[in-house]
Amino acid sequence: MKERLKELEKAAFEDLKKVKDASSLEEFRIRYLGKKGLISSVMKGIGKLPAEQRPEIGRLANELREKITKEYEGLKKRIQKQEKEKVFIDITLPGRSIPRGHFHPISTVINEVCDIFVKMGFRIVTGPEVELDYYNFEALNIPKDHPARDMQDTFYITDNLLLRTHTSPIQVRVMEAQKPPVAIICPGKVYRRDSDVSHTPMFHQVEGLLVDKGVSFGDLKGVLTLFVHKMFGADTKLRFRPSFFPFTEPSAEVDIQCVICKGKGCRTCSFTGWLEILGSGMVDPAVYKFVGYDEDEYSGFAFGMGIERIAMLKYGIEDIQLFYKNEIRFLRQF
């Protein structure tokens, strides 16, 4: 019996060497370790042995089973690993992607600009695109027959109705409707009778207004500096210089250091190193008169910016006309 176990062991290890894959491994298991396998049949034969041999043969047979099982398990792991490694998928095939749409870059930039101001506590307000002369000009201290009207060439519907030339009329509408504090940001389409390489007859502006007790020109500088830093990066240099808008006094133009050449001078900034991006100023007392605010009690500032200009700087677009051609090859890039 001992010899038989020895032979069995020898044969098992020989067979084990021949195992190459999962199926031959399974055959091996059934042959040696299965319920009707060779080791089981030896075990079954133990009962027929003389009583004194039984314990020893039983022990040897168990040992052999454990030994083979151990080898079998080891080999099984190796083969399973091999089998898994054999599975091949071409990971370079294109995935079943879901077609992606694209936001118009103007929408994206409007959202970015508004978000910055909303976080500072401004609230978003809108107004009509077809406006009354009164709101677009008169109440903004731009009377008829004033040279300031030349600053904006206007599309008219009638003598009194026009396409708003800026988002500023919203200021007046809001101030008419409520008392301070007013902290609003007003995005929207505006229209000017102007079309050439650098102008489109329709474009977008975002206007802002803050009126409360004790608002100073220093606050205007603070809010707009913060905006520029959030929009163009904290290391963007900016400067404020005197300008003129009929509805602000003092007025300030805000220039940022050219984002293209970093102030060294290039085509985009006309070799000045600076880019004009914002018009601003302290609300003119004349405007308070129109809306019935007491100029001794309240002060505030307003600002406005062209979204196309900011988008052009942000994305490096040189031709403003591209925004309104609606070519998918343009839009797909955003």
Next chain:
Amino acid sequence: MKLVFSWLKEFVDIDIEPERLAELLTLKGLEVSDCYPVGKGLDKIIAGRIVDIKRHPKSDRLYVCDVDTGASLIPVVCSAPNLKKDMITALALPGTRLPNGMEIKEVEIRGVKSKGVLLAEDELGLTDDHSGIIELSSNIAPGTSLTEALSVEDWVLDIELTPNRGDCASVLGIAREVSAITGTPLKMPSIEYKELDEEADQVSSVIINEPEKCRRYSAGIIKDVNIRSSPFWMRYRLYLADIRAINNIVDITNYVMLELGQPLHAFDMDRLKGPKIIVRCAKEGEEFTTLDGVTHKLFPEVLLICDAERAVALAGIMGGLNSEIEEDTKNVFLEAAFFDPVTIRRGAKLLGISTEASYRFERGVDIEAVTVALRRAISLMYKLADGKPLKGIIDNYPIPYRPFSITMSVKKANRFLGTSLSKEKIKGYLSALKMEVKDIDEDKIGVIPPSFRMDISREADLFEEIARLDGYENIPVTLPYIRPSEQEEAQELRFEQDIRNIMVGMGFTEIITYSFISPEFRNSIGIPGNFVTIINPLTKDQSVMRTSLVPGVLEAIKTNISYNEYNLRLFEIGKVFIKRGEEELPEERSFLCAGVTGLWDIKSWYGRERKADFYDVKGAVETLLRSISSKPFSFEKKDAPSWYEQGEYASVCVDSYVLGHIGKVSSDVLKRLDIEQDVYLLELDLVGLSRYFVEPRRFKAYSRFPAVYRDISIIVKKEVESRRIEQIIKRIGGDILEAVHLFDLYEGGKLASDEKAFGFRIWFRSMKGTLEKKEVDKIYDEIIKTIIDETGGRLREA
């Protein structure tokens, strides 16, 4: 406005470079958009003296001159009409490059050697004059470089004046600013001339009928002038300032206008009828021919300068052809006046004329300095035109200027600006701007602005001046406390952004088209309605405000197809404009419009290509609406708007409202637009949706018990809509019906040609407990029976 640097330096000492000055002015509110050197590249060109002039042996037009170069005598062939013996002129020798890039070579002209070129002002890049070669001062030695001989090297600063700073529209105005900024004193030009004994106001007088519109009219009379071309220095400066030289008298009026900001007009006095000048308004329909030869029909708003018989000038705008200075003019009547800015602007606008004079009058000239400019011009006419001025001037000044004082609080100024400037510092700034400043009390000061600062009348105006002179860069940066507001946000923008996000998520690309469209495009699509029309459009193509986004979307599709982009999913969110009353604001309503064309699925390694159709836009609407609200909506067959194909159209309905459309664009419209592939549209009224469809989401408890399903396959007539069967299933299913899903639609095969088969999977689940088979089977059988009864259908055999 072009400002000549050397001219400015005659008014104020400047010890900084022009570029640095440009930067300084920009930071003080006078934006210098350009700053460039002029008169460069003349150092190689020399003065030459014409020693002898002979006719060219073979030409009637040409002359051969012997020119003294300072070193030798050379022959130069020339055709200039103003050649004179002993004339000093500009000479370029072979090898010299002219400012325009041309290189001079020794040449032979019809057999005569020419070893150089005599030059006109335009060839030197100095002015546009080509009437003859330049004539230099006779005391310039031959051989002197032209740079030295002419002192033409200069700089020009192009300043963009804001409309409030009319006082800066002159050399003097800018000099005043420079003086205030740098603290350097201002210098005024000399005014010196000898007068005749005869007195001007004895010879002529001025009657002002409209004293509000003409607040001052002064005039001088200059006799026996000699009309000729102005000296080079004057023409050069006019040229640099973009003003065409005419003759010495006209040039002087322009020169003084550029210098002092006061427009002047010179009349040929002998062509004026009668001794009087009358300032009056035009009569309706009156005609007048300006000196450019254009005849204008006038309006009563236009102010006129008239002699005893007729109009001779459009006041403040342009002189008349009937009295302009001509070659043979002897006596000059010179006008300097103050016209009301609004009157001039209204007149200029009505007549469609804009001149250097009207530009300045519209912005306001210095009423107190009107006669200063007049005398300055007289002195120049005395000097440069041999004129003999009559004694004194005529000065009709019916409403004299009244200085006024503004009370300003120093504390308020500092609070307003966020600064802490001392009273003394503030007074210093204001004084530097030629304002009279007086203390009122501890805090307040009284400020009298000068007559030329028409933009200053209030405290806030003074605050700006203080901030400007102190420097915006010196104002400390602070952050305000922004008080939270209870006022409402613009919800519609948030809603539009939600829609935008969903559309982009579904693979649509956002476009933005112009709000104005072409009336023809509108007609070709057949959009009805009352349009808001622009009375002064840029082009007819952009002359009506859209009442629908469809034209823009179709246009964008067409554009892209023309660039070989055939598979498109585009959308736009924007307002449409619906006309109400004539003088009423139109209704503005936000819409979503999407267009789909070409393939929805392109061919790939895992799937076949599929053209977009009705169910793609329908699916988009379903996903979109389900994303924003759980309120029910439906698609109904209704009359389609004209741009849809009636058979492939549905209205999108919520309650009883039609809130949108989906469907196929009619082949007629596509044909008219030259689009050769099917296009499907989706339109939604966003205002309607937010009003009638969006409602707050509420949580509904759901069952914890298992669900079971049953499948039904049923054959019905083709015209039976799937919704009908679905409704029966829902009705009979009652409480325990959880969901119905149409998993199959089958036509053809063993079915009759007017039949189709639907496959539905029906899910049941109860809130109360696990469903028993009996219970489900009973309802299932009932459903089948009802469907068969109500639709005439039959079960499809497995």
